[in-house]
Amino acid sequence: MSNQNMSVPALRRLPLYYRCVIALKEEGKKFISCTDIGSRLELVPIQVRKDLQAAGATGRPKVGYEVDELETVLKEMLGYGKPTDAFIVGMGNLGQALTAHKEFERCGLEIVAAFDTSPLKIGRDYFGKRVFPLNKLVNLAQRMNIKMGIITTPAKSAQDIADIMVEAGIKGIWNFTPVHLNVPDDVYVHNENFMSSLSVLINRIS
Amino acid sequence: MSNQNMSVPALRRLPLYYRCVIALKEEGKKFISCTDIGSRLELVPIQVRKDLQAAGATGRPKVGYEVDELETVLKEMLGYGKPTDAFIVGMGNLGQALTAHKEFERCGLEIVAAFDTSPLKIGRDYFGKRVFPLNKLVNLAQRMNIKMGIITTPAKSAQDIADIMVEAGIKGIWNFTPVHLNVPDDVYVHNENFMSSLSVLINRIS
DNA sequence: CTTTAATTGATATTTTATTATCTATTTACA
DNA sequence: TGTAAATAGATAATAAAATATCAATTAAAG
Structure with a gap:
């Protein structure tokens, strides 16, 4: 394939x-x-x-x-033919922006559920996606056979979320926080590090 | 330097x-x-x-x-010592998320103004940043000596915005849309292409 | 029917980035 | 005071990515 x-x-x-x-x-x-x-x-x-x-x-x-x-x-x-289901954790501004992003669905990614710790957000819907409490993640991921996780939490919680995702059997993590995540070898982490991009930009214009 | x-x-x-x-x-x-x-x-x-x-x-x-x-x-x-001032164009979900992002200010980037075409957004403040109409960009950028621009508009307007930024004398463009931008050689474009990242993730977990 | 121009596909080369090796230096400890 | 261990710094080797070259193929034009 x-x-x-x-x-x-x-x-x-x-x-x-x-x-x-x-x-x-x-x-x-x-x-x-x-x-x-x-x-x-x-x-x-x-x-x-x-x-x-x-x-x-x-x-x-x-x-x-x-x-x-x-x-x-x-x-x-x-992989645009058969979309990959994903969970997103962290329904702050960035999490909401990604959840709202229409293009993902046309490009192989289906965000099927969101997670957060804030009682104000749990139970709500954002752009048609229900927000669940974090402690439901492992169970839901296993039942739904979720292999991809997106982390858009504050930096300090990122490693904890990664640990939960690993426990849930997730094999690919899209990390939007600036922290390095420690995961087993069979889990692939892609870091979307805005700070790294910024370094290049600042360097090139000065 | x-x-x-x-x-x-x-x-x-x-x-x-x-x-x-x-x-x-x-x-x-x-x-x-x-x-x-x-x-x-x-x-x-x-x-x-x-x-x-x-x-x-x-x-x-x-x-x-x-x-x-x-x-x-x-x-x-x-360049964390002397922050670079930047304009952001496109106050949709992603634009708002980046504008809200606290870490930029500690890491050399100061988003000083936002731009949009929607009358509902123009004149409003988002996270302390005023939204201006697009036709004010060139003038403001020149007066404020802005060298960096962030594009978070829908894909179809991206090239138009890039043209305006070039006209305004902007030398570094942070492009969050998936389109390739045509700009002069002295303008550096950094593409934050989420679709590219997604390809790698999907490929690695399957 | 022949020639020409454009293009793929395969192979080779160059450039860039990463990783290894080796030497000199410095601290800690016997 | 001498020795061992850890480390930076310099140089060399390797690996990966980008680019170039060349032959084969094909369509179109003469």
Whole structure:
């Protein structure tokens, strides 16, 4: 199924290609070349070709890739076909923003439940998602076979939440806090560290 | 001042070291080694040492780095001392979440004004930041000498906003939309593409 | 029917980032 | 005072990613 030996940088570029393909499809294009995609995304054609090759797409010389086929291949590789169910913990501003985010549903992610410790939030619905107390997480995750968790709590609770997620059998954690999480080897953590991005930006403009 | 020839991966790790240093300082530690930092962050000591070296820190054999000095060096390199003023455009859920984010102020970023097109939002305050109409951006940015812009609008308006920011003289754009932005060479765009992160997560758990 | 231009696919090269090795230094302890 | 252990700092090696080169293929134009 999903190619595990694809490099992280390449994998991160696939959604860009997907968006590009959808846009071109809407423009009525039937075929598309690496050069086309590259010029739209400011990437060199060779890189696009290598990435598409790794994703399993095949094209025809002089013509390029068939748009419909490319869409299918990318969709498959990105898991857009069968969405992954996820829990989100921390219904602060960021948690709410992610829960409201429409694009996730079109892109392989279904946030099925939210968790918080605040009695003001528990039992409420945010954008159609019910908020549960934290102590229900393990049980619900196991019953619903949840494999992905999103952490949008304050930094100080992040490790505790991660521990709970690990106990619940979650295998992928999307960590929006700036703390390093300690988890077993079979759990993959992706850190969305805004501070890291900020460092680069500040460095580049000064 | 800020070292332009530091690699992006290394630069992205600096905030992690900074957090670690602050934590150790609070624990009362006076000196800290690469091994210590590495074991806390699950990084190999050599990598930590090289990064700190690039940041300009110097340590003593057998002892490590002085915590206070390390804090100063990292703070300087990260620009935490003199915060960068920024404008944010798009006061939807994500825009509000970022505006509310307390940590930015402690980490070199000051969001000084917000912009939106919705009459319901213009004139209001969100977390102490006034929302202005979009057509005020260029003028305000020039008067306030704003060099950083954050885009949290819907995807379809992103390029338009980027064009306005470029016109306003903004040199660094933090793009939270999934679209590729076309800007002149002297403007640096950092893409915070949630879809890219999602690809990696979905790929790794399946 | 032949030539030309564009493009893929495969392989090779270069660049960048990470990791290892080795030496010098410093502290702690016998 | 001497020795062992830990560590920084410098240099070297390795691994990973990006980019270039080249041959094969195909469609279109002459």
